[in-house]
Amino acid sequence: MEHAACATREARGLPWTTDEIETPTVLVDLMRETCAGCPVRLACAAYARSSKATGGWWAGVDRAPEPADLLDLLDTRPAAALLDGAA
Template sequence: MNTNWMKDAACRRIPDLPWTADKGTAPVILGELMADVCRFCPVRDACAAFVADEKIAGGYWAGAHRTSKDTWVQDALPLDGAA
């Protein structure tokens, strides 16, 4: 899969956040901050597609922690709110 979109990811501007931490291992406030960064990321859709295709099950990607099978259900939903 092409990963050129990663160069435009908003998270690259804030590398000190615990992007690779498992859910519950970082303070809640940092999770909220990561969610805010993802919310306005210009490549969030590409990020969500990447983690779904690669079946990534760890870290914080596209606005959510990737730690359970429930994430794969979330990845199937459109990000723009249309269902």
């Protein structure tokens, strides 16, 4: 990816390996702008997808896993089963 926009001298100082939640908005915007005009953006996206990248910035997208929804982690047994003593 020697032709990648993120490989330029101006972009090297950006935190490409961090996730959006940990990065100031101004830097997130700069990374998105850099990626928007990148000549290898499609190849970058394909690589991120095929390598199953789980963090950092790839083709203008934060590849961090989505935070878990706490409701999905709760016990989902029906209330009737709890009332019947099946708990």
